Amino acid sequence: MCGRYLITSTPDAIRQLFRYPEQPNFPPRYNVAPTQPVPIVRMADRGRQFVLVRWGLIPSWAKDPKSFTLLINARGESVNEKPAFKNAMKRRRCLFPADGFYEWKSEGGRKRPFVARPKQWEPMAFAGLWETWTGPNGEEVETAALITTDANKEMAAVHHRAPVIVPPEQFDFWLDCVNVNEKEAATLLKAAPDGTMDVYEISTAVNHVANDSPELLVPYTALAESADRSGSPDAASGERSIVEHTVQPAARPARKRQPMADSGQGSLF
Numbered sequence: 604m605c606g607r608y609l610i611t612s613t614p615d616a617i618r619q620l621f622r623y624p625e626q627p628n629f630p631p632r633y634n635v636a637p638t639q640p641v642p643i644v645r646m647a648d649r650g651r652q653f654v655l656v657r658w659g660l661i662p663s664w665a666k667d668p669k670s671f672t673l674l675i676n677a678r679g680e681s682v683n684e685k686p687a688f689k690n691a692m693k694r695r696r697c698l699f700p701a702d703g704f705y706e707w708k709s710e711g712g713r714k715r716p717f718v719a720r721p722k723q724w725e726p727m728a729f730a731g732l733w734e735t736w737t738g739p740n741g742e743e744v745e746t747a748a749l750i751t752t753d754a755n756k757e758m759a760a761v762h763h764r765a766p767v768i769v770p771p772e773q774f775d776f777w778l779d780c781v782n783v784n785e786k787e788a789a790t791l792l793k794a795a796p797d798g799t800m801d802v803y804e805i806s807t808a809v810n811h812v813a814n815d816s817p818e819l820l821v822p823y824t825a826l827a828e829s830a831d832r833s834g835s836p837d838a839a840s841g842e843r844s845i846v847e848h849t850v851q852p853a854a855r856p857a858r859k860r861q862p863m864a865d866s867g868q869g870s871l872f
């Protein structure tokens with residue numbers, strides 16, 4: 604499953620990739636977690652639309668969302684059969700803008716966190732489904748789940764599942780629920796090509812949702828080497844925590860969080 608991901612590209616870069624007319628302003632997010640507001644791109648009457656929804660799909664037929672099991676992922680192999688997803692697969696497909704995702708490797712009774720990102724370190728799109736739940740008083744809640752499939756070669760060493768990554772040239776095909784039926788759309792639900800992802804171990808700081816900073820992307824090897832040089836007890840104990848001094852990841856500079864006007868979209872972040 605995929606239970607955490609990141610969105611760190613600029614709003615302009617994401618807008619250029621997904622080609623929606625809205626101009627939302629939002630900060631980088633390094634630790635997106637279930638139940639939080641997340642951006643998706645879907646088809647509307649006039650084309651693609653950027654909206655915020657809650658991560659954790661609630662089917663329209665659910666009686667009480669508070670007691671309904673949180674559906675953050677949908678398995679690609681059964682998405683056309685499962686009652687919770689099959690209607691959305693027919694009529695409400697979407698894309699999750701993202702820059703990478705986290706997964707944990709179980710080893711020796713411990714779980715070691717890893718991050719997976721495109722080798723070009725560019726934004727990408729996860730395949731997803733969205734739904735609208737309407738309450739007894741007419742209140743509406745829009746929610747979504749991302750779709751997973753078998754992991755590719757790089758990810759398989761960490762976990763056997765990974766989000767479905769939709770290439771840009773297939774965005775229209777995936778989003779078109781009028782001319783592309785659910786069986787045709789399901790042909791995209793496959794692992795990313797081997798050799799397209801960077802996967803490396805990071806600090807256990809990502810385990811805590813409150814931690815949301817570029818330091819989460821620092822390779823664990825760099826943290827361990829830095830801790831060794833500083834004599835940090837973390838190095839001796841084997842704890843995978845972020846050391847006090849700054850270690851920058853070998854990547855493009857992270858965007859700084861900027862004060863933003865309330866656009867009605869970004870304010871939910």
